[in-house]
Amino acid sequence: MTISAGDTMPEGTLVEMTADGPTPRTTADLFGGRKVVLFSVPGAFTPTCSAKHLPGFVQHAGELKAKGVDEIVCMAVNDAFVMGAWGKDQGADGKVTMLADGNADYTKALGLEMDGTGFGMGIRGKRFAMIIDDGVVKELNIEGPGEFRVSSAEHVLTQL
Known part of the structure; x- marks a missing residue:
């Protein structure tokens, strides 16, 4: 079942590449008592993700944080080394x-996985963005196949 606005984020662990190597981050620590924008891309270094999706959040990070966002998180079904690079x-x-959500475990827990096997990509995450406040989904924006509108940084800014 797909997560919805008003739902509590499921527990899980994602991995961040740090100077000490791959480091686990629990979702309880990530989302608890904080306002977080979480967005997901089908894959690192892919065209729309690299040309528009991630760059928009990098460009508008200051504006998002000025509206009370504690952390902006990009998640993908890739390994931590790829996400770090x-x-x-x-x-x-x-x-x-x-x-990184290397095995798509967290993406599946959200019900937001997609089958990219036809493109040689295996199971990946749908393109989406959400606003999470103290572990509860306040806004959820899921893109249709091949679309890039409602998960953009610009759209998320209008929801804060």
Whole structure:
């Protein structure tokens, strides 16, 4: 079942690449008592994700944080090494936290997985963005196949 606005985020663990290597981040620590914008992309280094989705959140990080957002998180079904490299490539350091959901476990817990096997990508996450306040989903924006509108940083800014 797909998560909805008003639902509590499920428990889980994502992985962040740090100077000490891959480091687990629990969702309880990530979302508890904080306002977080979480967005998901189908894959690091893919065209729309690299040209528009992540760059929009990097560009508008200051505006999002000025509206009370404690952390902006990019999640993808990739490994932490790839997410770390992509974040460096995109200038995300200090603006957007890059978290890996390597086996799609958390994406599946949200009910937001997609089957990319036809493109040689396996199971991936749908493109979406959500606003989470103290572990509760306040806004959920899921894109249709091939779309990029409601999960953009610009759209999320209008919801804060």
